[in-house]
Amino acid sequence: MSNDAHRAPGDPSPDVGDHTPDDACPGDPAPVDDDAAPNDGTPPDDAGSTVAVEWRGEATNDEINVLHAEAFEHRVLDDNWLTPLTTLSLGWVTARDEDGLVGFVNVIWDGGVHAFIEDTAVAERVRRRGIGRRLIAVAREHATAAECEWLHVDFDDHLRSFYFDACGFAPTNAGLMQLR
């Protein structure tokens, strides 16, 4: 990441506040139709089409904590997701069916041209229906609309097919350091 990639204060910035494309601020990028078929060249999955995938969709801390615990196999925590999501992230994507939140991804941001995919999670009961791919497609559309140039992700080996083949990421060198 380079420092000159960061926007100066006062530059037009993507919608970092807690609002949806329906109440966009002046200078926001053009709205993106998230209910449209994913623009990754693939048609919407039949089963997945009953699931609403939304940029900055509504979700409670409890809902995200339950989904995260299931996806990453840990006890349900009491984390506050909404404060960092609404104050630090470029945005997030939710997937919701009639029974509740079934998908989530956080799109974190360096303030400039780099956006980062974090905590991609789909509920077990609706996996392998294209919902994960749709979450990433919406994240990609909005990062592009926010004038980001790069979308980053890291993941374990077993998800190479998901991120490379289904979502369109390219392999690259990356580094990771465990701090504690």
Ligand SMILES: CC(C)(COP(=O)(O)OP(=O)(O)OC[C@H]1O[C@@H](n2cnc3c(N)ncnc32)[C@H](O)[C@@H]1OP(=O)(O)O)[C@@H](O)C(=O)NCCC(=O)NCCS
């Ligand atoms: C990874 C995850 C988000 C994928 O969500 P999903 O909705 O099931 O994914 P999709 O249905 O969009 O998958 C599209 C394609 O990606 C590949 N894929 C998805 N999950 C995969 C897996 N676990 N292993 C191997 N390939 C996978 C398949 O090719 C799949 O197409 P197919 O079902 O026709 O074979 C979901 O399995 C999950 O929440 N896992 C636990 C949390 C996690 O590991 N998150 C990633 C952190 S980096």
